[in-house]
Amino acid sequence: xxxxxxxxxxxxxxxxxxxxxxxxxxxxxxxxxxxxxxxxxxxxxxxxxxxxxxxxxxxxxxxxxxxxxxxxxxxxxxxxxxxxxxxxxxxxxxxxxxxxxxxxxxxxxxxxxxxxxxxxxxxxxxxxxxxxxxxxxxxxxxxxxxxxxxxxxxxxxxxxxxxxxxxxxxxxxxxxxxxxxxxxxxxxxxxxxxxxxxxxxxxxxxxxxxxxxxxxxxxxxxxxxxxxxxxxxxxxxxxxxxxxxxxxxxxxxxxxxxxxxxxxxxxxxxxxxxxxxxxxxxxxxxxxxxxxxxxxxxxxxxxxxxxxxxxxxxxxxxxxxxxxxxxxxxxxxxxxxxxxxxxxxxxxxxxxxxxxxxxxxxxxxxxxxxxxxxxxxxxxxxxxxxxxxxxxx
Amino acid sequence: xxxxxxxxxxxxxxxxxxxxxxxxxxxxxxxxxxxxxxxxxxxxxxxxxxxxxxxxxxxxxxxxxxxxxxxxxxxxxxxxxxxxxxxxxxxxxxxxxxxxxxxxxxxxxxxxxxxxxxxxxxxxxxxxxxxxxxxxxxxxxxxxxxxxxxxxxxxxxxxxxxxxxxxxxxxxxxxxxxxxxxxxxxx
Numbered sequence: 001x002x003x004x005x006x007x008x009x010x011x012x013x014x015x016x017x018x019x020x021x022x023x024x025x026x027x028x029x030x031x032x033x034x035x036x037x038x039x040x041x042x043x044x045x046x047x048x049x050x051x052x053x054x055x056x057x058x059x060x061x062x063x064x065x066x067x068x069x070x071x072x073x074x075x076x077x078x079x080x081x082x083x084x085x086x087x088x089x090x091x092x093x094x095x096x097x098x099x100x101x102x103x104x105x106x107x108x109x110x111x112x113x114x115x116x117x118x119x120x121x122x123x124x125x126x127x128x129x130x131x132x133x134x135x136x137x138x139x140x141x142x143x144x145x146x147x148x149x150x151x152x153x154x155x156x157x158x159x160x161x162x163x164x165x166x167x168x169x170x171x172x173x174x175x176x177x178x179x180x181x182x183x184x185x186x187x188x189x190x191x192x193x194x195x196x197x198x199x200x201x202x203x204x205x206x207x208x209x210x211x212x213x214x215x216x217x218x219x220x221x222x223x224x225x226x227x228x229x230x231x232x233x234x235x236x237x238x239x240x241x242x243x244x245x246x247x248x249x250x251x252x253x254x255x256x257x258x259x260x261x262x263x264x265x266x267x268x269x270x271x272x273x274x275x276x277x278x279x280x281x282x283x284x285x286x287x288x289x290x291x292x293x294x295x296x297x298x299x300x301x302x303x304x305x306x307x308x309x310x311x312x313x314x315x316x317x318x319x320x321x322x323x324x325x326x327x328x329x330x331x332x333x334x335x336x337x338x339x340x341x342x343x344x345x346x347x348x349x350x351x352x353x354x355x356x357x358x359x360x361x362x363x364x365x366x367x368x369x370x371x372x373x374x375x376x377x378x379x380x381x382x383x384x385x386x387x388x389x390x391x392x393x
Numbered sequence: 394x395x396x397x398x399x400x401x402x403x404x405x406x407x408x409x410x411x412x413x414x415x416x417x418x419x420x421x422x423x424x425x426x427x428x429x430x431x432x433x434x435x436x437x438x439x440x441x442x443x444x445x446x447x448x449x450x451x452x453x454x455x456x457x458x459x460x461x462x463x464x465x466x467x468x469x470x471x472x473x474x475x476x477x478x479x480x481x482x483x484x485x486x487x488x489x490x491x492x493x494x495x496x497x498x499x500x501x502x503x504x505x506x507x508x509x510x511x512x513x514x515x516x517x518x519x520x521x522x523x524x525x526x527x528x529x530x531x532x533x534x535x536x537x538x539x540x541x542x543x544x545x546x547x548x549x550x551x552x553x554x555x556x557x558x559x560x561x562x563x564x565x566x567x568x569x570x571x572x573x574x575x576x577x578x579x580x
Contacts, residue, residue: 170429171454172425174424
C-alpha cells in the first residue's frame with residue numbers, strides 16, 4: 001500500500017518485512033530514525049526480534065557478528081563516525097562470511113562537526129569486503145533493503161544499503177509498502193550454510209596461515225563476482241512479485257548522448273529532472289546511475305558509456321590527494337579499453353551543500369564546452385579559499 | 394509543482410505540520426515531498442520546513458529557494474526572519490496573528506491572510522499555556538486560503554498520525570478554517 005513515509009522509516013519497514021531476528025544499535029548522533037522506529041516495533045511486538053542497545057557502534061557490529069554466527073537474520077544502522085568506529089569489524093563480518101545487512105546514512109566525517117550528506121564515510125570502507133548499494137529515493141531504499149538479505153544470504157557477504165542524510169533519510173514521500181505475504185514469498189526464512197551449533201561443534205575465524213589465507217581472500221572475490229551475476233536474477237524475481245526493478249546501474253537516454261552524467265544517490269534523482277529539461281532544449285545528454293558500487297559493475301559501465309564522447313562523473317565525496325571516488329572507479333574501469341571517452345570529474349555537495357539543478361546543468365555545459373579535462377577534479381561552487389599555510393621554520 | 398515554506402519555532406509542530414499536510418495532499422491525489430530545513434532542531438529556535446506537491450512524480454531533491462506560499466506559525470519571527478525571502482510574487486503569506494500587521498510594507502506584492510492559531514490552540518488545550526501547539530490550526534487556515542486539501546483529508550491525516558488529542562486537533566483545524574481572514578488589498 002502506498003504511504004507517505006520518511007526515508008529512514010522506509011528502511012525500518014523493510015527490516016520489519018524481512019523479519020530480522022536480531023537488531024543492534026547505538027542510539028546517539030549520528031544515528032537516525034531507522035533504529036528508533038525498529039525499537040518501537042520490537043517493543044510493541046510488531047516485530048519479533050531481539051533488540052540490543054549497545055554501548056558503541058563497534059559493539060553494534062560485534063553483537064551482530066555473534067548473532068549472525070548463530071544463524072539468524074541481523075540488522076543495524078549507522079553513519080559517519082559510527083561507521084568509522086566499526087571499521088575493524090567490517091573486515092571481520094566479510095571475512096567470517098556473515099550475511100549481515102546494515103543501513104548506512106551518508107553523513108560527512110568530522111571535524112568540523114557536520115551531520116549532513118556526504119558519501120566519503122561509506123566510500124572510505126570500500127575495501128572491507130561489503131557489498132555497497134547506493135539508493136536515490138524512499139521506494140528504492142525500501143526495496144533494496146529487502147533485496148539486500150537475498151543478496152547477502154546468497155553469497156554469504158555483508159551488505160550496506162546506503163542513503164543520503166536528510167535529502168533521503170529525513171524526506172517524506174510516497175512509498176509502496178508491500179504486504180508481509182509478498183515479502184515472505186520473495187524472502188523465505190534464512191537457511192544458514194553454517195552456524196554455531198552444539199550438535200555440530202566447529203571452530204570459527206581461526207588462525208589462517210599463509211597456505212590458506214590467500215584462497216580465503218580469493219573466495220571473497222569469487223562471492224563478489226557471483227553477487228554481481230546474481231543481482232539481475234534476484235531483481236527479476238523481485239519484479240515478478242512487486243512490479244519494480246532499479247538495476248545495478250541504470251542508463252537514462254544514454255544511447256545517443258554525447259555527454260553522459262554519472263551519478264549516485266539522491267543527486268541522481270535531481271539529475272533526472274535536469275536531463276529531461278536539457279533534452280527538451282535539444283541537448284544530447286544522458287544519465288548513468290550507479291547503484292552497485294561493490295562489486296563494481298565494470299562491464300555494464302563499459303557497454304553503456306562506449307558511445308558517448310564525454311563522461312562527467314559527479315562525486316559527493318573525495319579521496320584526499322587523488323580525486324572523486326566514483327571518478328577513480330570509472331577511470332579504472334575504462335583504462336584498458338583501446339578507446340574510451342575522456343572522464344571529467346566534478347566535486348559537489350560535500351558536507352550537505354545543496355546540489356541544485358543549476359549546479360548539475362553547469363556541470364553539463366562545462367563538460368560540453370571543454371575540449372579535454374584540464375584536471376582530475378573540478379570543485380563546484382567553492383567560496384573563496386585561503387590557500388596560505390604558515391610553515392614552521 | 395507547488396512549493397510551500399513553513400516558518401516556526403522548535404516545539405510548535407512545524408515539521409509535523411508539513412508531514413501531516415503531505416499525507417493530506419497525498420490522500421487528495423497529489424504526489425508529495427516534505428522535509429525540514431536540514432539542521433539541528435532545538436526548542437524555541439527558528440525552524441523551517443518545506444512541502445512540495447505536484448500531479449506527477451517529484452524528482453528534484455534540493456532545498457526550496459523560491460516558494461509559492463509561506464506559512465508563519467510564530468509572529469515573533471517576523472522581527473528577525475525575512476519570511477518573504479524568495480517568495481514568488483502574488484504568493485500567499487499566512488500568519489499566526491490575532492490582527493493584521495500594522496506595517497504592511499514588507500508584504501507588498503503578496504497576498505496576506507491571518508488567523509489567531511495561538512488562541513485556537515489554547516482554547517483546545519493543545520500544548521501548554523506558555524507553549525501552545527499551533528500546527529494543526531495553521532493547517533486548517535492554509536486549507537481555506539489555498540482551497541486545498543479537503544478538510545476531510547486533513548482530519549484523516551490528524552486522526553491517523555497524531556497520537557495525542559486527535560479530536561481537539563481536528564477541532565482546531567476546523568476552527569481556523571472558519572476564522573482565517575484574508576486581508577483585502579484595499580484594507
